[in-house]
Amino acid sequence: MAELSLFDIAAIVLTLAAVFGYINHRWLRLPLTIGLVVIALAASVSVILLDFFLDTLRFERPIQAVLEKIDFDDTLMKGMLSFLLFAGALHVDLDDLLSRKWAIGIMATVGVMLSTFIVGYAVFWLADQFGVSIPLSWCLVFGALISPTDPIAVMGILKTIKVPKSLESKIAGESLFNDGVGVVVFTIMVAIATSGAGGGAPITALDVIELFLLEAVGGAVLGLATGYIAYRAMKSINEYNLEVIITLALVMLTYSVGLGLHVSGPIAVVVAGLLIGNHGTRFAMSEKTREHVETFWALLDEILNAVLFLLIGFEVIVITILGEVAWLMAAAIPIVLFARFVAVAAPLTALRLRQEFTKGAVPVLVWGGLRGGISVALALSLPDIPEKQTILAITYSVVIFSIVVQGLTFKKVVAKFVR
Numbered sequence: 001m002a003e004l005s006l007f008d009i010a011a012i013v014l015t016l017a018a019v020f021g022y023i024n025h026r027w028l029r030l031p032l033t034i035g036l037v038v039i040a041l042a043a044s045v046s047v048i049l050l051d052f053f054l055d056t057l058r059f060e061r062p063i064q065a066v067l068e069k070i071d072f073d074d075t076l077m078k079g080m081l082s083f084l085l086f087a088g089a090l091h092v093d094l095d096d097l098l099s100r101k102w103a104i105g106i107m108a109t110v111g112v113m114l115s116t117f118i119v120g121y122a123v124f125w126l127a128d129q130f131g132v133s134i135p136l137s138w139c140l141v142f143g144a145l146i147s148p149t150d151p152i153a154v155m156g157i158l159k160t161i162k163v164p165k166s167l168e169s170k171i172a173g174e175s176l177f178n179d180g181v182g183v184v185v186f187t188i189m190v191a192i193a194t195s196g197a198g199g200g201a202p203i204t205a206l207d208v209i210e211l212f213l214l215e216a217v218g219g220a221v222l223g224l225a226t227g228y229i230a231y232r233a234m235k236s237i238n239e240y241n242l243e244v245i246i247t248l249a250l251v252m253l254t255y256s257v258g259l260g261l262h263v264s265g266p267i268a269v270v271v272a273g274l275l276i277g278n279h280g281t282r283f284a285m286s287e288k289t290r291e292h293v294e295t296f297w298a299l300l301d302e303i304l305n306a307v308l309f310l311l312i313g314f315e316v317i318v319i320t321i322l323g324e325v326a327w328l329m330a331a332a333i334p335i336v337l338f339a340r341f342v343a344v345a346a347p348l349t350a351l352r353l354r355q356e357f358t359k360g361a362v363p364v365l366v367w368g369g370l371r372g373g374i375s376v377a378l379a380l381s382l383p384d385i386p387e388k389q390t391i392l393a394i395t396y397s398v399v400i401f402s403i404v405v406q407g408l409t410f411k412k413v414v415a416k417f418v419r
Helices: 004-027 030-053 060-070 073-088 092-098 103-127 137-146 150-160 165-194 203-235 240-261 265-282 287-318 323-351 361-367 371-380 388-417
Strands: none
Touching: 004 030, 004 092, 004 287, 004 388, 030 060, 030 150, 030 165, 030 287, 030 388, 060 073, 060 287, 073 150, 073 165, 073 240, 073 265, 073 371, 073 388, 092 103, 092 165, 092 265, 103 137, 103 165, 103 323, 137 165, 137 323, 137 371, 150 165, 150 287, 150 371, 150 388, 165 203, 165 240, 165 265, 165 361, 165 371, 165 388, 203 240, 203 265, 203 287, 203 361, 265 287, 265 361, 287 388, 361 388
């Protein structure tokens, strides 16, 4: 087969997204992102089964080669993620967010840490019972990458379901920020797991605190600075085409500078998006400009979401699953859900002494805490350690369950507990 260029791969992926999207719209009628995952997953399993029963066909190998060339980790974490986070933050009401800042802030920080340790220790214990060897440090890395809810998956589901405004703000706000915090925690856990290897010095508690503050606070400051510069530039003109370009440049530059300065790019982009989506749309844009900016980012969001969830469905082809690992994959799902329950219930129970929350907040936030492409990308970004395939397999099982099962039943959970 001739070497495929980047343009060829992009053409194939977008064509499949269009074809599968059409099939879903005409016959399955699932939410677009879930439909794409289901169809791509079915196609992947079909290819694996065909290769198993008819090994002369060898369909799996060229597909694996294309997926490896795409490099899911780089494509999402250093490309698509910045645009998707900005598009999500652009439509979040900052006033609603600030009115629930304590709940969102604690769930996005303390909640993520609680979940990381619960999942890490539980998976370590279960892995030992199933005869799977994973050091505790790498189990905690898995806990860190699977604990943050995926804002891309969450925001996609919220578009299709009517949720009370107070709950919607909590779900959207928490998912946007715990993603950035989760990436920071993941970075710290990987650093701890690899510390001392090759003669390096072990990481101390002070190192962890410094790294967290640099990444999280540094990202927020960067987002405020670049967002304010873009806001001032947009306020001084009235040309909607140019202002759309300014928002595009803002996202790419902010994320790029964040990576270069080793601060959190996701947090920086979210903060910039909140500033432009609230202060910018009110005071720096005309009605025509606001309409064009929102339409552009809504369309870009839909296209990138379609591509991302299609790729999630196909990633099963590059995962190696052994017999004993399959049991751990199944067991990881309730573990992650229990950890999510603790991460939500503990902060809300503590805060309930000060303020009242919407009826059904805990079950809705637990079941609506979807995992998605970010967890898969983080798992793929791990160094080449013996445990990588096992971590990737259990990550994938949680993500697929989350998107398909939780995503399809979320509306029923909201109907049962809220109304």
